[in-house]
Every structure is written in C-alpha cells, then in structure tokens.
Amino acid sequence: MLPDTCILCNSSDITHFYEDTSEHYASDYYQCQNCRLIFAPPKDRPDRNEEFAxxxxxxxxxxxxxxxxxxSQLFDPLNNLLEPESYGLDFGSGPGPTLNIMFEEAGHQMRIYDSFYDDDPSVFEETYDFxxxxxxxxxxxxxxxxxxxxWGCLRPGGYLGIMTKIAEDDIDFFADWHYRLDITHVTFYTKETFRWLxxxxxASVDFPADRVIIFQKPE
Known part of the structure; x- marks a missing residue:
C-alpha cells in the first residue's frame, strides 16, 4: 500500500520505487515524484532498540x-565559510562526538544534540550561525x-551542512547500493531532493564534495 504523503514535502504524488526480495530488513521503497526523496515505509523501519544496538x-x-x-569532507568547506568565533550546533553527534571538537579547535563555540546520546531539547531554543x-x-x-x-534555528545568513551519500533514482543503482543495506538507513536523498529543499x-545550496551539501539561509 502506498504511503499517503511524502515524509519530506507532504506531496501525495508517490510511486513504488523498488522491492527487495532478499532477506534485507526493508522490502519496499517508495519515491516522491515532487521532491524525489526515496524512503522506506514505517513497517520497514527499525524500532528504537534496534537502532540503538x-x-x-x-x-x-x-x-x-x-x-x-x-x-573533514564537511569541516573544511564549511569552516572556510564561517566568521571567526561562530556559534554552531552538531545535530546527531553520536556516541563519540568529534566534529564539535574540530570546530572548537578552530575557535568556534559549539553545542551538540543526539536523540540517543545527548537528548537535550534546549538546543532547539537557541539560534546558530551554522x-x-x-x-x-x-x-x-x-x-x-x-x-x-x-532550519528555524539558523540565523539569517547561517549555514546548514549535511553529509550523506546521495542516491540516484535508478533501480539498478539502488538495488546494489550498499548504503541502503544498513537497517537504520531509511531515507535517501537525490540531488533533486536537496534542490527542492x-x-x-x-536558500542557496552547494555540493562541495560527493556526499557534502551546504545550504545558506538568506540574510
């Protein structure tokens, strides 16, 4: 059964994209024809314990x-754009926060957030340069x-830097793509998706490396 709406743009223009008939965790994937996002439906998502494991x-x-x-694939191009002593947030910092340390070593101030390892929602009450x-x-x-x-937490002129592997909306590519075989990877972005965002x-958007996307908020 097709999902009612896209989980990114809320469009109802969704098609079935790929069915995995192997024993992989997710069996079905869908694509939004508006923003070109590819995603697994709720039935194929891991639960919180599986994610944490x-x-x-x-x-x-x-x-x-x-x-x-x-x-550094993200750190180097983003740091080159920042004013000295900028204030940043590392979202999804994980079990061994590191990117925040790299930015602190470069003279910036940082906060971190991770829903599993540092779940402090007060970070969303502030605004950031990046x-x-x-x-x-x-x-x-x-x-x-x-x-x-x-995006709402970014100050005017601020930057959102993302690292993720970019999907191709080609069935043969997707079928053999190792990135989707991680059971916690359930949402995949094409370049068209990032341009839609x-x-x-x-905003402006730049792709300084294969898996790096940097948005800038208007002044």
Missing part, C-alpha cells in the same frame, strides 16, 4: 585521525519536520 557498534573516537579525515548533520539525515523518520526545525527554504 546498531549505533553502539560505531567506533567514533575524537582521537582517530581516520575519523577526523572523514569528517548547524551540521553528518551521516544523520538518512536515519530520519520525519525529515520534513526535523529539517525544518533545524533549497527552493522550499529560499
């Missing part, structure tokens, strides 16, 4: 140079609500 296998360590290099979400948006069950909330927010 998967996140507990992550070995994120601020002292790990390999992990820092990975995060917000980061690295390897987070593919986990969101309600991306329209969550991303609009983050830019239009939705009246």
């Amino acid at each position: 998967r996140y507990e296998t992550h070995e994120n360590d601020p002292e790990d140079e390999g992990y820092r290099n990975f995060l 917000i980061t979400a690295t390897e987070v948006v593919e986990h969101l069950f309600n991306p329209g609500q969550e991303l609009d909330r983050l 830019a239009d939705h927010w009246n």
Whole structure:
C-alpha cells in the first residue's frame, strides 16, 4: 500500500520505487515524484532498540585521525565559510562526538544534540550561525519536520551542512547500493531532493564534495 504523503514535502504524488526480495530488513521503497526523496515505509523501519544496538557498534573516537579525515569532507568547506568565533550546533553527534571538537579547535563555540546520546531539547531554543548533520539525515523518520526545525534555528545568513551519500533514482543503482543495506538507513536523498529543499527554504545550496551539501539561509 502506498504511503499517503511524502515524509519530506507532504506531496501525495508517490510511486513504488523498488522491492527487495532478499532477506534485507526493508522490502519496499517508495519515491516522491515532487521532491524525489526515496524512503522506506514505517513497517520497514527499525524500532528504537534496534537502532540503538546498531549505533553502539560505531567506533567514533575524537582521537582517530581516520575519523577526523572523514569528517573533514564537511569541516573544511564549511569552516572556510564561517566568521571567526561562530556559534554552531552538531545535530546527531553520536556516541563519540568529534566534529564539535574540530570546530572548537578552530575557535568556534559549539553545542551538540543526539536523540540517543545527548537528548537535550534546549538546543532547539537557541539560534546558530551554522548547524551540521553528518551521516544523520538518512536515519530520519520525519525529515520534513526535523529539517525544518533545524532550519528555524539558523540565523539569517547561517549555514546548514549535511553529509550523506546521495542516491540516484535508478533501480539498478539502488538495488546494489550498499548504503541502503544498513537497517537504520531509511531515507535517501537525490540531488533533486536537496534542490527542492533549497527552493522550499529560499536558500542557496552547494555540493562541495560527493556526499557534502551546504545550504545558506538568506540574510
């Protein structure tokens, strides 16, 4: 059964995109024809315990140079855009917060939020010069609500930096794509999706690297 509306843009123009007949956790995927988001339906989402068990296998360590290099894909282009001593939020900071430390080392002030590891909703009562979400948006069950909330916390001229692998709305690509095989990855964004978000927010958007997307809020 088709979902009623898209979980990002609320459009009812949704089609069945792909069926996985293997033993993978999710069997069906749908695509919104308005914003081009691809997503698994609620029946194929992990529950909170399953999500937490998967996140507990992550070995994120601020002292790990390999992990820092990975995060630098977003850190470097975003840091180059920031004014000195900017104020930022790392959304979805995970079990070993690291990106916030990198920005603090560069002279910025940071807060962090993670619904499993640092669930302090007071962060959403403040505004920020920049917000980061690295390897987070593919986990969101309600991306329209969550991303609009983050956008509302950005100051005029502020930046939202996202890291996620970008999907291609091609069946052969999607069928063999390892990124969707993580059971906690349930929401997949094409470049058209991010361009739709830019239009939705009246923002500019840049793609400085393969998996890096940076939006700027109008002044």
